[in-house]
Amino acid sequence: MVTVTEQVISEIRERILDGKYGPGAHLHEATLASDLGVSRTPIRDALRVLANEDLLVYYPNRGYIVRSVELSDVLDAYDVRGTLEGLACRVIAERGMDDAGKAAFLEIIEQGEEIFRSPEWGPAQQAAWRALNSQFHYALLEASHNRHLDPIMRQIRFFPRIFDSRLNPDSDFFQKVHTREQRLRSHHDHVHIVEAMMRGEGARAEALMREHVYANRELLRGAFEAVSNQTEEEDQAA
Amino acid sequence: MVTVTEQVISEIRERILDGKYGPGAHLHEATLASDLGVSRTPIRDALRVLANEDLLVYYPNRGYIVRSVELSDVLDAYDVRGTLEGLACRVIAERGMDDAGKAAFLEIIEQGEEIFRSPEWGPAQQAAWRALNSQFHYALLEASHNRHLDPIMRQIRFFPRIFDSRLNPDSDFFQKVHTREQRLRSHHDHVHIVEAMMRGEGARAEALMREHVYANRELLRGAFEAVSNQTEEEDQAA
DNA sequence: AAAACCAAGTTTGCATGCAACCTTGGTTTT
DNA sequence: AAAACCAAGGTTGCATGCAAACTTGGTTTT
Numbered sequence: 001m002v003t004v005t006e007q008v009i010s011e012i013r014e015r016i017l018d019g020k021y022g023p024g025a026h027l028h029e030a031t032l033a034s035d036l037g038v039s040r041t042p043i044r045d046a047l048r049v050l051a052n053e054d055l056l057v058y059y060p061n062r063g064y065i066v067r068s069v070e071l072s073d074v075l076d077a078y079d080v081r082g083t084l085e086g087l088a089c090r091v092i093a094e095r096g097m098d099d100a101g102k103a104a105f106l107e108i109i110e111q112g113e114e115i116f117r118s119p120e121w122g123p124a125q126q127a128a129w130r131a132l133n134s135q136f137h138y139a140l141l142e143a144s145h146n147r148h149l150d151p152i153m154r155q156i157r158f159f160p161r162i163f164d165s166r167l168n169p170d171s172d173f174f175q176k177v178h179t180r181e182q183r184l185r186s187h188h189d190h191v192h193i194v195e196a197m198m199r200g201e202g203a204r205a206e207a208l209m210r211e212h213v214y215a216n217r218e219l220l221r222g223a224f225e226a227v228s229n230q231t232e233e234e235d236q237a238a
Numbered sequence: 239m240v241t242v243t244e245q246v247i248s249e250i251r252e253r254i255l256d257g258k259y260g261p262g263a264h265l266h267e268a269t270l271a272s273d274l275g276v277s278r279t280p281i282r283d284a285l286r287v288l289a290n291e292d293l294l295v296y297y298p299n300r301g302y303i304v305r306s307v308e309l310s311d312v313l314d315a316y317d318v319r320g321t322l323e324g325l326a327c328r329v330i331a332e333r334g335m336d337d338a339g340k341a342a343f344l345e346i347i348e349q350g351e352e353i354f355r356s357p358e359w360g361p362a363q364q365a366a367w368r369a370l371n372s373q374f375h376y377a378l379l380e381a382s383h384n385r386h387l388d389p390i391m392r393q394i395r396f397f398p399r400i401f402d403s404r405l406n407p408d409s410d411f412f413q414k415v416h417t418r419e420q421r422l423r424s425h426h427d428h429v430h431i432v433e434a435m436m437r438g439e440g441a442r443a444e445a446l447m448r449e450h451v452y453a454n455r456e457l458l459r460g461a462f463e464a465v466s467n468q469t470e471e472e473d474q475a476a
Numbered sequence: 477a478a479a480a481c482c483a484a485g486t487t488t489g490c491a492t493g494c495a496a497c498c499t500t501g502g503t504t505t506t
Numbered sequence: 507a508a509a510a511c512c513a514a515g516g517t518t519g520c521a522t523g524c525a526a527a528c529t530t531g532g533t534t535t536t
Contacts, residue, residue, distance in 0.1 A: 002298040003489065029518070039491040044518090045286055052290040054389055060240040061497055061518060076384040079325060087321045146314040148397075151292055152390055159386075241519065267488070277521040282488090299488060299527050481534070489526075496519075504511070 005042040009049050016055050016066055017158060019165040023068030027056065053155050069162045071224055075217055077159040082213030084153065085137065088144035089205035093197040101143040105194045108136050112187045121180035129183050136190055163224060173223040182219065186212070243280040247287050254293050254304055255396060257403040261306030265294065291393050307400045309462055313455055315397040320451030322390065323375065326382035327443035331435040339381040343432045346374050350425045359418035367421050374428055401462060411461040420457065424450070 012032070015021055027047060033040045047064045050056045056064040097105070115128050141150045167174045189212040196205035250270070253259055265285060271278045289296040295305050335343070353366050379388045405412045427450040434443035 005489075006298070030516095040518090041490050041492090045283070045489095048283055048286055049290055052287055054386075060244070062499090063518065073385055076386055079329070079384060080322065080386050080390070083321055083325045084318065087317060091317070146317060147311055148292075148314055148318050148394060152318070152393075155390075156386060243519075268486095278488090279520050279522090283520095300529090301488065477536105479534105479536080482532090484530085484532105486529070487527085490524090492521100492523085494519105494521085496517105498515105498517075500513100500515080502512090502514105504509105506507105506509080 003042075004038055005045045008036060008038060008042045008046040011036060012043075012046050013050060013053075013055065013158075016050070017161045017165060019162065021066045023066050025066045027064045027066070029063070053158065055158065069159060071163070071221070074159050074163050075221060077156045078213055078217035078220070081153065081156050082210045082217070084149055084156075085140055085213060086206040086210040088140045088146065088149055089193060089197055089209040090202040091146065092140070092143050093200050093202035093205045095145075096200065097143055097197065101139075102198065104139050104143070105136075105197075108132060108139060109191055109194060112190065116180075116184050116187060119180075125180075126178060126183075129187075133186065160220065163220065167223060167227060171227070173227050176226075177219050177223045186216070189215075241280075242276055243283045246274060246276060246280045246284040249274060250281075250284050251288060251291075251293065251396075254288070255399045255403060257400065259304045261304050263304045265302045265304065267301070291396065293396065307397060309401070309459070312397050312401050313459060315394045316451055316455035316458070319391065319394050320448045320455070322387055322394075323378055323451060324444040324448040326378045326384065326387060327431060327435055327447040328440040329384065330378070330381050331438050331440035331443045333383075334438065335381055335435065339377075340436065342377050342381070343374075343435075346370060346377060347429055347432060350428065354418075354422050354425060357418075363418075364416060364421075367425075371424065398458065401458065405461065405465060409465070411464050414464075415457050415461045424454070427453075 012027075021027065029040045029043050029047070032043045036043070047056060048058075051058040051064055055067055057067050058064050092101075111132055112129075115125055115132065118125075137153075138150075141153060167177075189208065193205055193208045193212065196208055250265075259265065267278045267281050267285070270281045274281070285294060285302045286296075288294045289302055293305055294302040296302050330339075349370055350367075353363055353370065356363075375391075376388075379391060405415075427446065431443055431446045431450065434446055
């Protein structure tokens with residue numbers, strides 16, 4: 001991270017994703033500047049970039065507000081992600097993988113096996129899985145050799161994180177999404193997808209990837225709707 | 239267009255797409271500023287945005303250079319576009335269209351019929367078709383109700399334009415891509431896609447859209463490779 | 477002769493000042 | 507009383523100045 005502006009971009013982005021600035025909140029340049037201990041210039045640069053990433057909405061001469069993110073936006077992000085990662089799987093299967101690519105995927109699969117070899121499912125295993133999962137999806141983008149996919153996916157991937165911040169990590173619902181069983185299923189999905197790609201089965205690899213993402217989409221939907229119903233009941237009780 | 243910065247963004251973007259700044263060219267802030275008659279501030283804002291759109295590459299403390307765009311980048315852009323517009327067609331078919339959507343598509347089809355009713359294919363018809371074609375693809379994004387598709391497609395759509403600027407509009411090859419026959423085929427594709435969507439045939443609508451975009455991708459590939467071969471021969475002759 | 481070094485000039489990064497615009501509360505007008 | 511108006515305060519938009527980083531050509535060192 002070389003320049004102050006880059007740091008400011010990351011910092012403000014994190015705050016938005018963590019829900020510290022709620023939907024519709026007006027981001028005041030001078031306040032942010034004194035808050036982060038820099039001048040308005042890097043703040044302004046950062047806001048422009050974040051508006052470009054669709055996290056903020058820009059109103060000329062009036063500033064930036066935090067974009068409101070509905071459940072439907074997150075589900076739509078999953079649709080786009082599943083479709084594009086499906087594309088990646090198909091072209092990888094069709095064009096074939098080089099040796100480095102094959103080695104990368106086999107290594108990721110092996111590390112996954114390692115995680116699930118023990119029946120434990122504590123914070124260490126969960127963190128290891130999260131990292132490995134990211135690796136898998138980035139390896140796909142890389143192996144596809146399509147230079148557009150990475151920047152697009154980078155933006156799309158932000159949106160689910162906004163919702164993660166609304167789900168309490170200790171809640172039943174969050175735990176329901178991140179059970180060992182569900183993640184083991186994800187791991188098996190990855191195995192099948194890699195097998196299909198290595199066999200050159202493009203259509204099958206694409207379909208498997210779509211379904212893989214779709215399953216997680218529905219898992220998140222279920223968890224979030226359960227949370228919504230719960231808070232509604234609480235509201236009625238109060 | 240309210241602020242100077244917005245104008246500067248558009249102006250520099252157009253210059254890049256028109257090929258006025260070649261691949262790898264270093265964009266010098268002070269030069270651009272005096273060139274456009276503004277200070278460095280809006281220039282810097284604009285460069286950041288364009289780097290975010292992947293038209294420029296940013297090197298911290300060293301500035302921005304124009305991203306080099308190869309044929310493969312444009313073909314990849316078509317892959318992404320076909321895939322995402324295929325997604326749009328599928329969800330439209332699955333969720334169903336509202337009356338306004340149906341009216342919009344039927345209107346576009348009707349205007350297409352109007353263009354091809356006469357056998358003429360002059361600049362007026364070509365311009366009318368181009369406008370109508372854009373309308374069709376934007377109507378799709380709108381009817382899909384997926385808020386991510388529009389900003390993604392906006393970026394992806396830039397890349398073919400860079401290559402259009404390299405194809406001489408008077409050349410045989412450019413004409414070969416934009417013949418009345420090819421565009422009539424596109425119009426018929428649109429008709430079939432709309433029919434499939436209205437019948438709720440999601441998988442078919444998706445496949446048709448993919449193939450529609452793919453056909454145009456291959457047309458551009460052929461035209462550009464022909465141009466490349468031609469210039470190679472000229473180089474050898476010289 | 478090649479590599480490392482150095483200093484002057486150039487370019488970008490950030491801070492700050494001022495002008496333009498927008499928001500607001502209160503006042504006037506109808 | 508409602509709507510239009512107006513002025514003061516506040517916020518953003520753009521210009522400019524200075525410091526930090528990079529680039530360069532030439533010089534010294536090995």
